[in-house]
Amino acid sequence: MSDAVLEVPLNPAQRAAVEHGIGPILVLAGAGSGKTRVLTMRVARIVEELGVSPHRVLAVTFTNKAAGEMRGRIARLLGAEPRGMWIGTFHGIGARLLRLHADRVGRTNEYTIYDEDDTLTVVRRLMERERVSVKEFAPKAVAAAISDAKNALVTPAEYATLALTPLAKAVAPVYAAMEPALRGANAVSFDDLLVLPVQLLSAHEDLRAQYAARFEHVLVDEYQDTNHAQYEFVRLIAGPRGNVAVVGDDDQSIYGWRGADVRNILDFERDYPGARVVRLEENYRSTPGILAIANVVIAQNADRRGKTLRATRPAGEPVTVLKALDDRDEADAIADEIEARRLAQREPRADVAILYRTNAQSRPLEESLRRRGIPYRLVGATRFYDRREVRDLLAWLRLAANPADDEAFRRAITVPRRGIGDSTVELMAAAARDHGIPLLAMARRAAELGGMRPAARTALGSVVDLADRFRASAEDSSVDQLILEILQATGYDDALRAEGPEGLDRLDNVRAMVEGAAETVVDDGGELGLRPLDHFLQKAMLVAAVDQMGPDADVVTLMTVHTAKGLEFPVVYISGMEDGLFPLGRAFDDPDMLEEERRLLYVGITRAERKLFLTWAMSRRRNGELLPGILSSFLTPVPKDLYEARMTTKLRGSASAFAYSSPSQRRPGAPVAPVGRRTIWEPAPEEESQVAPRYVIGARVRHKSFGAGTILELSGTGRDAKVSVEFDDETVGRKRLVVAFAGLEREDD
Secondary structure (H helix, E strand, C coil): CCCHHHHHHHCCHHHHHCCCCCEEEEEECCCCHHHHHHHHHHHHHHHCCCCCHHHHHEECCCCCHHHHHHHHHHHHHHHHCCCCCCEEEEHHHHHHHHHHHHHHCCCCCEEEEEEEHHHHHHHHHHHHHCCCCCCCCCCCHHHHHHHHHHHHHCHHHHHHHHCCCCHHHHHHHHHHHHHHHHHHCCCCCCHHHHHHHHHHHHCCHHHHHHHHHCCEEEECCCCCCHHHHHHHHHHHHHHHHCCCCEEECCCCCHHHHHCCCHHHHHHHHHHCCCCEEEEEEEEEECCCHHHHHHHHHCCCCCCCCCCEEECCCCCCCCEEEEEEEEEHHHHHHHHHHHHHEEEEEECCCCHHHEEECHHHHHHHHHHHHHHHHEEEECCCCCCCCCCCCHHHHHHHHHHHCCCCHHHHHHHHHHCCCCCHHHHHHHHHHHHHHHHHHHHHHHHCCHHCCCCCCCHHHHHHHHHHHHHHHHHHHHCCCCCCHHHHHHHHHHCCCHHCCCCCCCHHHHHHHHHHHHHHCCCCCCCCCCCCCCCCCHHHHHHHHHHHCCCHCCCCCCCCEEHHHHHHHHCCCEEEEEECCCCCCCCCCHHHHHHHHHHHHHHHHHHHCCCCCEEEEEEEEEEEEEEEEEEEEEEECCCCCCHHHHEEEHHHHHHHHCCCCCCCCHHHCCCCCCCCCCCCCCCCCCCCCHHHCCCCCCCCCEEEEEEEEEEEEEEEEEEHHHCCCCCEEEEECCCCCEEEEEHHHCCCEECCC
């Protein structure tokens, strides 16, 4: 490989991945191992040394931010923009394909992309039409079931055949009606950006051959996160040539709950016989102490390819496991630690991230930070493009781009309100269905509708005039100019000012939207012929929450561990390290989910560069109850010499501090807890309190019907706590019992 392409020196494994020639290759890239460097340098080598035109390369990733960074790196390596190369997310590439071949899926290239809220509105309306009770079946549950079916490539007909549960039977007619409804509105759902391209390539041999011939090399990042539709898309577009290079980490597969299938990466050689496998195990991000704990945690998983991260950084601060009295004490201790380190070490707040398993955990953390005047940003809260005022303006933009977008029409007529009520809209909707035309087209014929107030007809006429005006402007106006025109012509800016201080804050968001629109650049090289408006709307619909993160003020970042994937911070706090929370209680009944929860913790740990805090509380408020806590069983296999154990000041001053019982301290005759199960965090006799866990692995218990036995497993918390007991009576054997109803007694009580 030439020095011109080399950005930085490569280690042997990285070089092997970059210089691999023809044929499939799987790069198992551990956290912080330089996978992005490998991927981009491989693309650069394909173009520069193998002489492949950028036009014949397809690179797919999972976020717009990652795609932008990849394009920038490749341009720097090549010394020029890789013109003609397709680089984007799965959804972005799918949208591109559909723009080119929209007619083959019953759309025009002006189609609208419906986001989650739009799709939910369609689902709710179809439920009413199909007489599916929205009280008995939540529209969100129906929409989620349809989404799962689409991503698994299950057709409506197949779904109806397989529908056995009441929910599935309710979903089936809605799913069947959804594609005709979307086609009639010239719209696609977010899931359709994956499903329809697969249908295109599967059903049309000419297109399949065209793209298989065009793309000599297909590269996929984050392959462990692919679902069935994405897997099939890669297989089809790569074609029989099989020059597929995938980069991923099975240990970071954390999206099974939304359809990702870790088997895609585990079974790669089955799908691509003769594939080369390269492991990237040198970590350039974290200190040896952080990686030591990460390696111990993930080693407990059975279903993995196997690798061990090796640190390239020198030793640093030890990992801290911090025990708190309750969740408020935990939050206060984290906030105090952040400020103490800032003062003592001049550590910027921007270096710090607080991670948690569920969004609900942010509340006490936010309160503690606010009380101390520590600025923070909450990632994963309301997304910019989900804010009311932004969605209002997007409705007008979407209607200008696509007059058949019924959901945009329904929102636009209320922005601002102009006296068109629900009854008027439903009257129009029924007539539109009868005539087979969109709502805007029906509004043009409002005079034909009986039973409509004259004021409503006049208001509809103004909406039609505005929509026509904005559609005409969209042909030659920039998007920022179009937004300003919409604000003035509709009177929306005045309506926001009339809302008082909150409305003024919303106007600030509108200004940010105008600024963002002014910066929109059509970077598709004219290949798609997109108008600026089409490009802006596509970007707005596809942008992810993490893509909103730009350089900010000196503030602490709060987010879930899921949201933190792909990011890194010098200092990381992972809060709520208790069984029942991390891992979630229901994971103990599902081995696959338990392994995914453990992978999620591994992801969280490896976000830290130089300092990691793992915090947990002896009690936590959940669902209105103060429930006892026990240290996460994910951490119990970690040797004590790999971390420093600390207590909060409040806990040290209380009578509720726990003492750790090591295996050598266990009660004689009690079995040692196997690796991966709950360890023996028992209260010391002199410190026992009401919040101490009553049962531990190895404890001897007695049941009124089954007799005496030994606790082998524990799961759940509070009223959901369960135990597995091996009873001495062989005719009884092992029983799984709900603690709240089992009536168990400790033999040593």
